[in-house]
Amino acid sequence: MASIPLKKNKNKADAGKAGSFFSQWGMFFRQFVRHPGMIGSVIPSSATLVDRMLDQVDWHDTRLFVEYGPGVGTFTRSILDRLPTDGTLLAIDLNLDFVAYLEAKIDDPRLRVVHGSAADVRRFIKEAGHYQADYVLSGIPFSTLPEGVGESICAETRSALRPGGAFLIYQYSRYVLRLLNPLFGDVSDSLEWRNIPPCRMIRAVRREALAQAA
Numbered sequence: 660m661a662s663i664p665l666k667k668n669k670n671k672a673d674a675g676k677a678g679s680f681f682s683q684w685g686m687f688f689r690q691f692v693r694h695p696g697m698i699g700s701v702i703p704s705s706a707t708l709v710d711r712m713l714d715q716v717d718w719h720d721t722r723l724f725v726e727y728g729p730g731v732g733t734f735t736r737s738i739l740d741r742l743p744t745d746g747t748l749l750a751i752d753l754n755l756d757f758v759a760y761l762e763a764k765i766d767d768p769r770l771r772v773v774h775g776s777a778a779d780v781r782r783f784i785k786e787a788g789h790y791q792a793d794y795v796l797s798g799i800p801f802s803t804l805p806e807g808v809g810e811s812i813c814a815e816t817r818s819a820l821r822p823g824g825a826f827l828i829y830q831y832s833r834y835v836l837r838l839l840n841p842l843f844g845d846v847s848d849s850l851e852w853r854n855i856p857p858c859r860m861i862r863a864v865r866r867e868a869l870a871q872a873a
Contacts, residue, residue, distance in 0.1 A: 703733045704798070704829065707853040712827055712860060713737055716794055723789045725819070726750045727777040727797035727812075730757050732765060734796060739767050749787050751777055778811045780819045791821040802834035813838045822867035830859045839863045 712734070716724075718741045729735045729750040738748055750772045752758050758774045773783050777799060784792060795816050801809040813835070816826050826843065828835055829851075839846050844866030851858050 703731065704858070705851075705854040708829060708851050708858055708860075709734055709737050711851055712796065712829055713741060715825070715827060715862060716741070718743065721793045722746050723784065723787070723792045724748050725780060725784070725792045725795040727780075727795065728752055728799045729761060729772070730754075730798070732761055734798070735761065735765065735770070738796070739765070739769060742769055744769075747771060747787060747789065749773065749783060749789075749792075751775055751780065751783060776808075776812075778808065778815050780812075780815050784819055791824065792819050793821060793824050794827060795820060795824075796827045798829050800832070801828075801830065801838065802832040809835065809838050813842055817842045817865055820865040822865055824865050826863040826865075828859075828861040828863070830861060831856055833859060835861060 721742065722745065724738055724742060724746065726734060726738065726748065729752055735748065735750055742748055746769055748767075748770050750761060750770065752761075752772070752774065753776060755774055758772050761770075761772045771787055773786075775783065777797065780792075780795070784790070797812075797816075799812070801812075804812075813826075820826065826839070828839075833848065836846065836848060839861070843863035845862075845864040847862045849860050851860055
């Protein structure tokens with residue numbers, strides 16, 4: 660007899676997961692239609708892309724992780740799953756609807772969601788009580804940003820990272836490489852095919868020698 664309520668509960672849980680997925684996708688699609696230049700793709704990142712991007716992180720020593728353009732939290736939830744209990748995730752988004760969505764849907768004391776530009780990352784880090792970030796993750800479509808904005812974001816990110824910290828970027832264009840190469844001492848680029856569309860995975864590391872010269 661106990662199997663009957665358990666099955667009902669499972670069905671409710673499955674229905675809840677399905678409802679959550681469609682709620683996220685609906686929000687994501689609506690914002691893409693309204694602001695196509697601010698969102699890289701109409702389809703959220705695949706689980707494979709999320710895992711491959713986050714596998715590059717040394718989570719044990721991560722105290723401050725910054726995410727640009729978290730959207731509906733496709734990466735945000737996976738970051739929190741990996742982040743140490745004493746770590747902080749600072750999520751920065753220009754879209755107020757996404758900010759409100761994340762604040763309503765994710766209840767985690769390690770998450771700090773702010774409304775603003777990634778170009779102001781150093782101010783947001785200071786307001787969060789930190790000095791520099793260990794990692795910055797970005798899905799911002801740099802190729803569609805207004806002139807000068809991409810350069811400003813990359814320069815501010817380099818300054819916001821600790822020496823040895825990494826700027827992790829997922830993009831559908833290689834445009835951002837021309838912004839990163841003059842600033843970072845170590846830039847790598849690879850392609851993840853198991854995503855729609857296939858996505859570039861870029862890693863730029865702030866080397867200490869360049870940091871001291873800056």
